Amino acid sequence: MNYVEWLRVRNWLKITAIVLGVFLVLAIVLRISVSRYMSPDAWVHESMMHPGVKVTHTTLPDGTQRTILDDPAESTRAIIDDRGYAGKHIVITEPSSRAQHESSHINVGSIQVFESHQGKMTTTVVDTNGAVPMLYYMAIADIVAILVATILAAPLAREVDGHLEIALTKPIPRARFALGAMGADVVGIIAASCLTVVAFYICQLLFESARLDFSGINSRAIAMGIACPLAWYAMLCALTTWFNRSYIAVLVSAIPGVIIVGILTIIHPNNVVALFVHDVAWGISRLIPFSYVSFAEPTSHGTINYEASAASSFGFRMAIQVMFFVVYSALAIWKWQRVEA
Amino acid sequence: MNTITISNLRKVYGSVAAVDGFSLEIQASSVFGLLGPNGAGKTTAFKCMLGLARPTSGEILYDGRPLQPATFERISYVPERSVLYEWMTVNEHVEMNRRAFSSFDAGRARELLAQFNIDTHKRARVLSKGMKTAVMVALAFARNTEVLILDEPTAGLDPVNQRHVLSLMINEAAKGNSVIFSSHQIGQVERAAEHIAVMDRGRLVLEGLVDDLKADRKIVEGIFPNVTYTLDGIANDVRVARADRTERIVRLVVTEGADEIAARLSRAGAAGVRVLDLNLEDIFLYAVSPATATADVVAKESSS
Numbered sequence: 300m301n302y303v304e305w306l307r308v309r310n311w312l313k314i315t316a317i318v319l320g321v322f323l324v325l326a327i328v329l330r331i332s333v334s335r336y337m338s339p340d341a342w343v344h345e346s347m348m349h350p351g352v353k354v355t356h357t358t359l360p361d362g363t364q365r366t367i368l369d370d371p372a373e374s375t376r377a378i379i380d381d382r383g384y385a386g387k388h389i390v391i392t393e394p395s396s397r398a399q400h401e402s403s404h405i406n407v408g409s410i411q412v413f414e415s416h417q418g419k420m421t422t423t424v425v426d427t428n429g430a431v432p433m434l435y436y437m438a439i440a441d442i443v444a445i446l447v448a449t450i451l452a453a454p455l456a457r458e459v460d461g462h463l464e465i466a467l468t469k470p471i472p473r474a475r476f477a478l479g480a481m482g483a484d485v486v487g488i489i490a491a492s493c494l495t496v497v498a499f500y501i502c503q504l505l506f507e508s509a510r511l512d513f514s515g516i517n518s519r520a521i522a523m524g525i526a527c528p529l530a531w532y533a534m535l536c537a538l539t540t541w542f543n544r545s546y547i548a549v550l551v552s553a554i555p556g557v558i559i560v561g562i563l564t565i566i567h568p569n570n571v572v573a574l575f576v577h578d579v580a581w582g583i584s585r586l587i588p589f590s591y592v593s594f595a596e597p598t599s600h601g602t603i604n605y606e607a608s609a610a611s612s613f614g615f616r617m618a619i620q621v622m623f624f625v626v627y628s629a630l631a632i633w634k635w636q637r638v639e640a
Numbered sequence: 641m642n643t644i645t646i647s648n649l650r651k652v653y654g655s656v657a658a659v660d661g662f663s664l665e666i667q668a669s670s671v672f673g674l675l676g677p678n679g680a681g682k683t684t685a686f687k688c689m690l691g692l693a694r695p696t697s698g699e700i701l702y703d704g705r706p707l708q709p710a711t712f713e714r715i716s717y718v719p720e721r722s723v724l725y726e727w728m729t730v731n732e733h734v735e736m737n738r739r740a741f742s743s744f745d746a747g748r749a750r751e752l753l754a755q756f757n758i759d760t761h762k763r764a765r766v767l768s769k770g771m772k773t774a775v776m777v778a779l780a781f782a783r784n785t786e787v788l789i790l791d792e793p794t795a796g797l798d799p800v801n802q803r804h805v806l807s808l809m810i811n812e813a814a815k816g817n818s819v820i821f822s823s824h825q826i827g828q829v830e831r832a833a834e835h836i837a838v839m840d841r842g843r844l845v846l847e848g849l850v851d852d853l854k855a856d857r858k859i860v861e862g863i864f865p866n867v868t869y870t871l872d873g874i875a876n877d878v879r880v881a882r883a884d885r886t887e888r889i890v891r892l893v894v895t896e897g898a899d900e901i902a903a904r905l906s907r908a909g910a911a912g913v914r915v916l917d918l919n920l921e922d923i924f925l926y927a928v929s930p931a932t933a934t935a936d937v938v939a940k941e942s943s944s
Binding site for chain 1: 687690691692693694709710711712713715716717719723725728732735736739740741
């Protein structure tokens with residue numbers, strides 16, 4: 300019954316797939332161009348040029364290719380374990396070059412760098428195949444899903460715009476038609492999100508055997524990453540159905556509008572006008588699903604406890620997203636029931 | 641579906657009554673023509689019949705029952721303007737109908753589209769107005785419904801395809817189905833419809849079988865030698881439904897005794913007096929508002 304909406308969804312998924320395909324091609328090009336840097340051989344070879352450097356190659360029982368570089372002149376020792384697609388584990392011990400003695404831990408995607416200081420020596424451990432938090436994937440997938448949701452979010456207004464004679468003369472109740480159309484879009488939005496995750500996972504696979512982290516904050520990111528675009532879609536769907544004559548303007552101004560509201564909420568209310576603008580923007584922001592996407596909130600001490608605060612309010616924020624989806628969808632259907640040609 | 645009953649249908653937009661107290665009963669196995677000038681309320685009446693517009697008051701019954709979603713399995717509708725999805729191909733429109741309606745015959749649709757010379761791989765946006773009408777007509781006729789409601793189904797079509805659409809309508813009626821259509825082309829209505837209704841300003845002003853309406857009345861026409869003539873009370877005769885005069889020409893619509901009225905007109909000084917049969921155009925023009933029907937028609941009251 301909602302063949303037209305399925306066609307729309309199919310068309311936009313095709314476009315999404317093409318865009319993601321371009322990213323994939325770029326990733327392949329990048330992979331080819333950096334392939335020589337992905338092996339420690341070049342660095343090892345360069346180090347061997349230094350006088351006095353001793354290089355040892357061994358193969359461990361599990362197949363790991365171990366390379367040990369010893370540079371007595373520089374007091375530097377590096378152990379490189381190459382596990383092929385399982386990544387590399389590199390331990391570098393060298394004299395400290397700075398005064399600070401604090402340890403540091405940096406994560407960039409799947410690369411983890413841990414630096415520690417003992418006396419005058421610094422040990423740096425590099426792991427190139429750390430688990431990648433799903434949070435990263437979902438952040439990218441959400442951008443795509445929100446864009447697709449924004450584009451699709453006028454299934455009923457598009458029918459009002461010149462096709463009511465088709466839509467309303469089908470042998471199904473209006474509510475069922477609306478639910479079917481919105482259902483098709485929901486599937487499309489989730490599919491766009493999944494496509495993005497898959498595309499970026501393949502990109503990562505080009506470089507290493509990716510391991511995904513679904514624990515803790517990541518599982519919440521997945522749930523919120525699906526719920527928020529759907530709530531956003533439902534909100535726009537309600538707006539476009541109610542303001543069906545200007546649905547294109549609603550869709551075009553939606554994301555800029557949200558950004559403006561977001562900026563206005565952070566205006567410091569130092570005078571009456573600013574206070575008024577801030578309060579109005581804050582009030583509006585409460586109706587926007589994005590306002591409830593947060594994985595960190597300041598504690599009473601002004602510091603941020605990411606895990607604890609996100610976990611404690613996650614249920615509430617998810618409930619809000621679900622409520623938005625249901626209420627906004629109901630508003631759209633209610634209006635659709637009253638539409639006349 | 642045997643009958644469609646419309647009772648006291650009224651649809652008001654703001655302060656304007658687009659349809660006002662419209663009542664009609666349409667029987668099965670017939671081609672029913674709905675005539676009316678622009679803005680008469682024909683399209684609004686169709687929309688109300690199909691639930692596309694909510695009547696302000698009144699009732700529409702299909703075989704004695706109100707319109708239900710399931711009723712649309714038995715009704716097909718061609719609106720007056722294109723409602724095709726511009727970005728979809730004709731084939732996709734066929735598929736859409738196949739999925740939506742259980743009785744839709746995709747093969748028949750393709751056959752009809754071929755008869756209209758429509759390339760089914762084309763997107764609707766590249767079709768001309770007439771082609772779009774043809775696509776909508778083909779899709780409607782391929783649904784095998786008991787009732788076809790067609791709002792200006794020949795708009796934009798060339799004469800060959802117009803004739804084809806009229807043939808399709810007559811064939812449907814021959815199969816026992818009802819065809820209700822509106823058109824501004826009275827010749828087409830006269831050719832296809834056996835039953836007509838005329839709407840004007842939202843109201844039903846005339847309704848009946850075309851043959852009966854034609855047989856009921858005659859036109860008596862005469863030419864006077866100059867414009868300063870009198871009708872000697874002929875216009876006030878109860879058998880004269882209306883009298884129109886255009887300078888020296890007088891046309892009288894007579895319900896009975898046409899020959900006697902013609903003789904009286906001759907005695908009053910008119911030359912070339914003749915008795916004519918009414919055609920549907922005359923019936924239509926006389927049914928709608930006299931002052932606006934044509935520029936040179938004068939109401940009976942003003943001529944006497």
